[in-house]
Each structure stands twice: as structure tokens, then as C-alpha cells.
Amino acid sequence: xxxxxxxxxxxxxxxxxxxxxxxxxxxxxxxxxxxxxxxxxxxxxxxxxxxxxxxxxxxxxxxxxxxxxxxxxxxxxxxxxxxxxxxxxxxxxxxxxxxxxxxxxxxxxxxxxxxxxxxxxxxxxxxxxxxxxxxxxxxxxxxxxxxxxxxxxxxxxxxxxxxxxxxxxxxxxxxxxxxxxxxxxxxxxxxxxxxxxxxxxxxxx
Numbered sequence: 001x002x003x004x005x006x007x008x009x010x011x012x013x014x015x016x017x018x019x020x021x022x023x024x025x026x027x028x029x030x031x032x033x034x035x036x037x038x039x040x041x042x043x044x045x046x047x048x049x050x051x052x053x054x055x056x057x058x059x060x061x062x063x064x065x066x067x068x069x070x071x072x073x074x075x076x077x078x079x080x081x082x083x084x085x086x087x088x089x090x091x092x093x094x095x096x097x098x099x100x101x102x103x104x105x106x107x108x109x110x111x112x113x114x115x116x117x118x119x120x121x122x123x124x125x126x127x128x129x130x131x132x133x134x135x136x137x138x139x140x141x142x143x144x145x146x147x148x149x150x151x152x153x154x155x156x157x158x159x160x161x162x163x164x165x166x167x168x169x170x171x172x173x174x175x176x177x178x179x180x181x182x183x184x185x186x187x188x189x190x191x192x193x194x195x196x197x198x199x200x201x202x203x204x205x
Contacts, residue, residue, distance in 0.1 A: 006056050006176035012166060013063040013079035015103055016088035017096040021122040023064055024153035025088065029163045034154050046078070051167070058167060059177070076110045084116045084170025086162065087146075091121050094131040097140075104144065116169040118147040120162055125152040 014022045023045075028034055030049075051058040063078045079085065087103055089096040100119065107117070119141040121132065134150065141148035147165060151158045 005053075007059055008056060008171055008174050009059050009061075009177045010084070010167065010170055010174055011061045011063070011082045012084045012086070012170060013065060013082045014086045014088060015065055015079065015107070017090075017093075017099045020088045020090040020093070020096050021153045022086075022088050025086070025120070025122060025151065025159055025162075026062065026064055028153045028156055028159045032156065034156075036154075056171075056176070058171065060167070076106065079107075080110050081113060082111065082115050082170075083113070083173040084118075084166045085111075086118055086120055086166055088120045088122050089132070089137075090123050091130040091132050091137075091150075092123055092126050097132045097137065100140070113173065116166070116173060117144075118149060118162060118166055118169075119144075121148070121150045122153055124150045124157060125154045 014026060016022055024034060045064040047062050047064070049060050049062065051060055063082065065078065085107060087100060087107075089100055091097075104117075107115070119137070121134070121137050124130075137150075138148050147169075149158055149162045149165070151162050153159060
């Protein structure tokens with residue numbers, strides 16, 4: 001009987017202020033689509049996916065959180081024990097970049113498990129309207145000892161790379177769980193880390 005691949009239980013969160021493109025980044029990665037209509041996330045949307053890789057399976061819980069201030073206290077419990085965080089800001093809105101400091105403070109208070117964090121500069125397709133120089137953002141991430149990557153949910157630039165990095169590095173913070181019997185394979189044979197179950201594309205926060 002062939003040995004089963006180990007299955008890792010992985011919990012991730014996408015954080016950042018409202019309208020920075022958190023939901024759009026996830027939709028681009030999951031479905032390779034973009035919806036320009038803004039649909040704000042209410043509280044936190046939670047999805048569970050099984051991602052098949054060559055030597056292991058990742059059973060991933062993704063928390064797509066709302067960025068509105070009035071729900072922050074409510075969603076803190078959702079990312080208390082995550083293994084990895086994508087911290088997103090909008091390059092055309094400097095306030096969302098300045099807010100990263102507050103998000104980092106909240107993460108450090110809520111999550112004592114030292115999650116992997118990648119800072120994502122979104123909406124780079126609007127570079128002519130950028131209010132945050134790339135060098136400044138990169139320096140900030142380096143000072144925080146965080147990875148940094150520039151993306152565009154609209155064009156797809158670096159979105160897969162950002163999620164691949166998040167999945168790979170966050171997996172260091174977990175251990176294999178008991179093997180599970182159900183196996184969901186990607187249509188592309190698992191050639192890239194992608195979400196296994198498809199649902200209608202939606203843009204948003």
C-alpha cells in the first residue's frame with residue numbers, strides 16, 4: 001500500500017484597511033478573475049480549501065477579513081492562531097500604508113504564535129497615482145523583518161507568487177495532521193498552488 005502524503009492544516013488571514021483589495025487578491029488567486037465592483041466584506045469570510053502538492057497536501061482555512069474599524073474588535077478572534085498573514089495596503093492611498101503600523105500592533109497583541117507575514121502593495125496597475133514609493137514600503141517591511149511584494153489584483157501581477165510564498169512559509173509554522181481520506185485534485189495537476197474548489201468570482205475589500 002502506497003504511503004499517503006502528509007496533510008498540513010494551515011490557517012491564513014488577509015488583513016488590511018477597507019478597500020485595499022483583499023477580496024480581489026483572493027479572487028484573482030483562486031479564480032484568476034477580477035471584479036471592479038467594490039463589495040465590502042462583512043466581518044470575516046472564511047473558506048476552507050484542499051491544495052494538492054507533489055509531496056504534501058495543504059488543508060487551508062483562509063480568513064478574508066473586513067477592514068472597517070468598527071468590526072476590528074470582532075475579527076481579532078478569527079486570526080488569533082493563524083500561521084500566516086497577508087498584510088495589504090493600497091499604493092494609491094497613503095493612509096492604508098500608514099495603518100500597517102496599527103495592524104502590526106494588533107497582530108502582535110492577538111497572535112503570540114509568531115505567524116509568517118508578507119506585506120503586499122496592491123493596485124500597482126495605478127502606479128501613476130501611487131502615494132507610496134516602492135523603496136519606502138520595502139524599507140518599512142525590512143525594518144519589521146517582513147517579506148514585501150508588489151501586486152495588482154486587476155492585472156494579476158505577482159498575485160500567485162505572493163500566495164505561493166505565504167503558503168510555503170506559513171507551512172513552516174505547522175506540523176502534519178492525521179491523513180485524511182478525501183482527495184481533491186486541481187485540474188492543472190497541481191502544477192501551481194491554487195485553490196481547489198471554485199466559486200463565482202467577486203471583487204471587494
